[in-house]
Amino acid sequence: MLKIDGLEKRFGEKVLFRSLSLTVDGPAVLWAPSGWGKTTLLRILMGLEAPTAGAVQGAGRVSAVFQEDRLCPQLTALQNVLLVLPGAGERYAPAVTADFARLGMDAAALALPVAKLSGGQKRRTALLRALWAEGDTLLLDEPFTGMDPQTLAAAAALLQERCAGRPTLLATHDRAAIAALGWPVIELEKQ
Amino acid sequence: MTGTGSKQLFRRAGAVVFWLAVWQCAAMAIGQEVFLVSPVQALRTLLELLPQAAFWRRVGFSSGRILLGFGLGAAAGTLLAAAAELSPLADTLLAPVMQLVKATPVASFIILALVWVRGSSLSVLISFLMVLPVLCGAVRTGIRGADVQLREMARVFRLPLGRRLRAIWLPAVLPAFRQGCSVALGICWKSGIAAEVIGLPNGSIGDALYRAKITLSTGELFAWTFVIILLSTGFEKLFLALLDRAAKAVTGEVPSC
Numbered sequence: 427m428l429k430i431d432g433l434e435k436r437f438g439e440k441v442l443f444r445s446l447s448l449t450v451d452g453p454a455v456l457w458a459p460s461g462w463g464k465t466t467l468l469r470i471l472m473g474l475e476a477p478t479a480g481a482v483q484g485a486g487r488v489s490a491v492f493q494e495d496r497l498c499p500q501l502t503a504l505q506n507v508l509l510v511l512p513g514a515g516e517r518y519a520p521a522v523t524a525d526f527a528r529l530g531m532d533a534a535a536l537a538l539p540v541a542k543l544s545g546g547q548k549r550r551t552a553l554l555r556a557l558w559a560e561g562d563t564l565l566l567d568e569p570f571t572g573m574d575p576q577t578l579a580a581a582a583a584l585l586q587e588r589c590a591g592r593p594t595l596l597a598t599h600d601r602a603a604i605a606a607l608g609w610p611v612i613e614l615e616k617q
Numbered sequence: 618m619t620g621t622g623s624k625q626l627f628r629r630a631g632a633v634v635f636w637l638a639v640w641q642c643a644a645m646a647i648g649q650e651v652f653l654v655s656p657v658q659a660l661r662t663l664l665e666l667l668p669q670a671a672f673w674r675r676v677g678f679s680s681g682r683i684l685l686g687f688g689l690g691a692a693a694g695t696l697l698a699a700a701a702e703l704s705p706l707a708d709t710l711l712a713p714v715m716q717l718v719k720a721t722p723v724a725s726f727i728i729l730a731l732v733w734v735r736g737s738s739l740s741v742l743i744s745f746l747m748v749l750p751v752l753c754g755a756v757r758t759g760i761r762g763a764d765v766q767l768r769e770m771a772r773v774f775r776l777p778l779g780r781r782l783r784a785i786w787l788p789a790v791l792p793a794f795r796q797g798c799s800v801a802l803g804i805c806w807k808s809g810i811a812a813e814v815i816g817l818p819n820g821s822i823g824d825a826l827y828r829a830k831i832t833l834s835t836g837e838l839f840a841w842t843f844v845i846i847l848l849s850t851g852f853e854k855l856f857l858a859l860l861d862r863a864a865k866a867v868t869g870e871v872p873s874c
Binding site: 472473474487488489490492494496498499500501509510555559 | 766775776784785
């Protein structure tokens, strides 16, 4: 269970958020107005940034979709996913390839280095990498960016299957994505 | 080869032929081989040297030592670059040494090194010293250019060191290292041969160059110079091709570590 207790983040005099307390024991959507600091909150949960005050407990090992794709450009989409898997990742290749197919990425797309893929294909790769990586907590920052409605529906279905019972925070502004997921929404108000 | 490629090749070959013709005309105009040997005579001398066992022994002697110096310089430069990027203390300690090595004239090093090492090892030490700052600087540039976002990704996903090296660090460092090697290989041949000319180790190319000078054998001087250019260019092309192949094998597939 992910527990956020009295979290505060300031940049100089500017307060991004304060007294934030949340408990997440399953999948949830994080909704907040633009500029609220969702990405900063997720970076704190990932351990990439320190909060000004407060504490995070129970995040454990995190897997994530970052605000940017953050894929190794010289590797293929499949290789990027296998990179984060334990041991010789090759044994997972058939199952990961099947997931890529569900998201509309065929063998031709998987043969290319990710530098040559479209924005939507890169996002799907980043999403599958997060879903396949070992992690106690899943943090997803706008994972549907660049996806058409059909791919978004397929990605939402995959998330529903894989995130049940696992602390997951998905930050998005996309109302269609929120509706497709059907997860509880944590609305954060402007400070 | 494409049309543009073959056109460019013809243009380059034409430029070479033009300058050879200028050289031939100049040699004919001067008319004294001691001052300027003609390209035909230089080629003739080279062809006379080629079947001699001593020629190949000299090539092996100098190449082995200069390339050993290059290899040691590349290894030490890479390790010191990593140390300097990891530790501010190492960076502080290394900075004046690298500055000193870069700024000191190669002739000073050669004369000083003659006191420390035997003449036969001189070219190893001089090549090493000339390569070290070039590759240390190149590797540091590569390390600094590694994608910060990918480094954060590796931290979040807890990638093992081997995978971080192959997927993130090597792709960032290798282009800079390759460029550094291209420059350093030229420098180590020039400085290594200069060291041999001063240190005069028996059986080296530098020794042959010196003998050509004192016997006023300008043809041999040109022939050996041509051999040095060929060796330097040939080793550079070969090394860079091998490096490219190794880089592709190491970074272009999923690591199984």
